[in-house]
Amino acid sequence: MDETAKTMRLREWMIAQIDSERYAGLTWENEDKTMFRIPWKHAAKQDYILNEDAALFKAWAVYKGKYREGSDRADPTTWKTRLRCALNKSTDFQEVPERSQLDISEPYKVYRIQAETEVSRNSESLQSESKTIIQTNQPLPDHRSSHNVQIGCSRETKIGEGGVNPREGVVRDHEYYWANTGTPQKVSSGHFSLVSPVTQISDLSVRVCLFYQGQLVVDVTSSTQDGCFILHGHVPLGNERIYGPCLAQQVLFPLPGVVPLPPGMTEAIGRLLHHLERGVLVWVAPDGVFIKRFCQGRVYWSGPLAQHTDRPNKLERDRTCKLLDTPIFLKELQDYLQGAGPKPRYEIDLCFGEEYPDAQPKTKKLIIAQVVPLFAVNLLLRCQTMGTEERPHRHTQDHGGGGRGLAAPHLPVLSNPGASS
Incomplete structure (x- = not known):
């Protein structure tokens, strides 16, 4: 060859x-x-x-x-x-x-x-094995209003067998399908110079916490390159010829009896689980966090790229959606360290079977999955440790965790991801 x-x-x-x-x-x-x-x-x-x-x-x-x-x-x-x-x-x-x-x-x-997308393959990004912290030479466009949307990537961004190389540059231009328009939009990632030490973005692991009505029932970390399925049960043997066995880690919803629930809630969660058999596939690639919904049950979400913060964001079935964009996260982290912006958001909430976000607090939702890419947590911690003494404290409002309202255990590397530094 x-x-x-x-x-x-x-x-x-x-x-x-x-x-x-x-x-x-x-x-x-x-x-x-x-x-x-x-x-x-x-x-x-x-x-x-x-x-x-x-x-x-x-x-x-x-x-x-x-x-x-x-x-x-x-x-x-x-x-x-x-x-x-x-x-x-x-x-x-x-x-x-x-x-x-x-x-x-x-x-x-x-x-x-899908229609071919022109993608810049600039090799000037995180190819180096050295440890780096980013400093922008050219600022990103303001994404807070126009880029804060649910987007499905229109190019091959998978990891594992399909293969975006984890060492391939992540700071490059992308073109995605925007959920609110259905048309491709250019998102320029700008150019970054890489100076002084933090960990290179190569950690593709993700932490998943599952909640039944605000009560933690599962807390696992997946480090498989193929990502993880969040689902109930297993693919039925009768459908093996269609779906085949899955190489991704399976994070299973437990039966609702594992925690005490209000009257009627155990039955309601049990009914919902029947519609979550094929679940959702979540994976981390060097340029972001992605999800693909396979289950029949509806799934809604909130996170850094969600189109709405005050009304539901629905995941379409069998369509890849980008939940977190690494270049945007890095730019927001850069602003935060310089005192020019709030702590960047990195947590993603998935709500199964019920519209979300809405007026109802997520502690009342039947099933919530909280997804946290660990590269973002560890990078934020490293930068905070290095920059605590120097960073101006002009922004005190915290947007980092995004997980307030659930009694989720704090990540061990952060004493409180929901508190401002």
Whole structure:
């Protein structure tokens, strides 16, 4: 394989495989070549032929260095899972379930290739292994009014098998689909020079706290590159042929009886959990925090990029949404350290089955998941430690935690993320 081929993104790789006509069933779905069929036969079927039905999935595993012919055990289920996760987490692709045929002798899925986005791949960002703290040479545009929206990324921003390299530069220009307009908007990240020491942004772990009516029931930290699913139960065995096993960590909603609840609330949460079986997938990439909703139950959210703070923000099903933008967070952190702005927000609240935010306090919501990217917490702590003596105290209002109203345990690295310094 030549060096050019080795650097292909999933989008380019997949188009090349379709055009090669080497794989039975992998074909274009329309003349415009914006949709394609991918064979999706389950390995447990009697007529399953490993060298044919798993060929494409095997090719992806080989390409990503996850399978070596002759030395690794053949595992078609894992191969298929890797490519499925890569497609689902990539915002270059959108599954088209109404065109898929999964109950026929030769089942297939249909995916749409999203319109190509010009993305700057400036290598002048966090490529260095040295530890750095950012200082802006060119300020970001004011995002507080125009960029404070729910946005779904229109380019491949996934991590793990699909692969934004964690060491790839994160300070670059992006183009996202804005939820309130449905049209792409340019968000310039500006240019940063990197001086003096703090930790390089490479920590992709996320802390997840689950609450039933304000009571903490789960507190876990996920460090898997594929992110974590927040869901109830497991993918049913009958649907394994459709969804396959998941490599992402599973954060499970416990049964509501684990904590005492007001009359009727246990039953209400139990009914809601039935609609959260496929849950949501949350992952951290170098340029931000992302989510994709798979469950039938409605999910609402609040966080740094939420469009509204006084009325509900809904997550659309099967669409990737960006919850936190790293360049914006870094710029806000820079302002905070210079006394020119409040503490940057980094916590994200997910509300399942009920509109949020609204007039009802979140301690009254049936199910809340609080998501905290640990790179933001640790970076804020490091900067506070370094800058406490020097930073002017002009802004005393705190917008950092965003988690007030829930009895969430404080992160161990911060004595109180909801207090101003």
